Amino acid sequence: MKSLSNITVDPIQIHHVPLEDGDLIITLRFYPTTQVWCFDVEFNEKKVNGLKCSLGVVHSLGSNFPFDFSFGCTQNTGLDPYKIDDFESRVKFYLLEQSDVQEYRELYV
Numbered sequence: 001m002k003s004l005s006n007i008t009v010d011p012i013q014i015h016h017v018p019l020e021d022g023d024l025i026i027t028l029r030f031y032p033t034t035q036v037w038c039f040d041v042e043f044n045e046k047k048v049n050g051l052k053c054s055l056g057v058v059h060s061l062g063s064n065f066p067f068d069f070s071f072g073c074t075q076n077t078g079l080d081p082y083k084i085d086d087f088e089s090r091v092k093f094y095l096l097e098q099s100d101v102q103e104y105r106e107l108y109v
Contacts, residue, residue, distance in 0.1 A: 001094050001100050002097065003093065003094055004017070004026070004093040007028065007087035007088070007093060008087075009085050011029065012027070012028070012029050012030075013027070013029075014027050015027075015028070017095060019043075021043075021044065021066060022043060022044045023043075024041070024042070024043045024095075025041070025043070026039055026040070026042075027039060027040040028053075030084050035082040036053075036081075037052075037053040037080075037082070037086070037087075038050055038051060038052050038053065039051050039053060039069075041065070043065055043067075046065070048065075051069070052080070053081045053091075053093070055071050055072065055078065055079070055081075055091075056070075057070070065101075066098045066101065067096055067097055067100075067101055068095075068100070069093070069094065069095060070094045071092065071094065072092040073090055074090050074091070074092065075090045077090065
């Protein structure tokens, strides 16, 4: 499991994560009107748009990516990211690698 640690307060951010099978592109977007963070994922010519950043949820099980995403809260509030600075203060964005995803999927098959 990797943590994306370079998330800033910019409302639109593009992060490139090199993986063994290719380059993962994550586009994070903050929507101030609804106070929500969402993200798009692009990997090996496959794209999924509009995933909401939610705590305690794996986000792309139905997409058959060899990875997944999870969000954690360092303050145990249980609140999804809703402020522009949440990733700098209380929320962590995790990339679950292939071994993590295989272990998780075996638990819920």
